[in-house]
Amino acid sequence: MGQKVSPIGLRVGIIRDWESRWYADKDYATFLHEDIKIRDFIFNKLKRADVSQIEIERKDGNRVNITIHTAKPGFVIGKGGADIERLRAEVKKLVNREVFIDIVEIKNPDLVARLVARRIADQLERRVSFRIAQKRAIQSTMRAGAKGIKTAVSGRLGGADMARTEGYSEGNVPLQTLRADIDYSHEEADTTYGKMGVKVWIYKGEILPTKKNNK
Structure with missing residues (x-):
């Protein structure tokens, strides 16, 4: 009998990439919980911005690169980039690491x-x-x-x-x-x-x- 599985998880490593990209040994649990906190915070903060996906990449232990896919980039960035800078500061305070945020517009x-x-x-x-x-x-x-x-x-x-x-x-x-x-x-x-x-x-x-x- 066929079982229901997530179509996304089933295709990771085949035609889809991981949404979190980093390697950790002893810090694995710490990084995992940080990723969950970051995603929960950003999704709740940007409820009206039509955010579909948040990618997290770590080059080293103290730098977090976040890519936000949104249908309303202007809503996230704000006037003169004020809103995205405020968001970056709040996420930095949340995880106590250097945070860099990129915005990708959803075309459709x-x-x-x-x-x-x-x-x-x-x-x-x-x-x-x-x-x-x-x-x-x-x-x-x-x-x-x-x-x-x-x-x-x-x-x-x-x-x-x-x-x-x-x-x-x-x-x-x-x-x-x-x-x-x-x-x-x-x-x-x-x-x-x-x-x-x-x-x-x-x-x-x-x-x-x-x-x-x-x-």
Whole structure:
């Protein structure tokens, strides 16, 4: 019987790279907890900036390079770079190391699973129908050029007494094909009926190993 695994973790080292890139021996646990703290802090601080991914790289023990992927770079940078400098100082205080932050703009947010899932969750919190929210997301993503998308919403849908899961899909989402470029994310919505879970899978096409190696 097939088991459900994270499409991202399954493809790390094959067509995806690690989001944390560093080597540590005795400091492994320290660096791991620091990475978790950094990501939690930045995601909470930049909730409205449509941040999809935070990459962390360490060249040595006292220098942390952070790359923030966002659909709203101006919101993160601020006027004259004031906001990003303030963020850098706060992260530096959090981990007590030298911190450098780079910003990468997301050209097409409709192809990023985390942003699509967050958009569905935001609509659920505003009492939009879970069916309408999912269908809107699917239409936007397919128009943006995706090969396929699958969504699922779980919880007390429509205020029902018993929780259930309902989802929609369009196109192909080959979860077992390792060369398939599939983005996945899980978000939560706080509604009047309790927590609702939102899952999104987006298939963007295939990545061949030869192309990856040539890069």
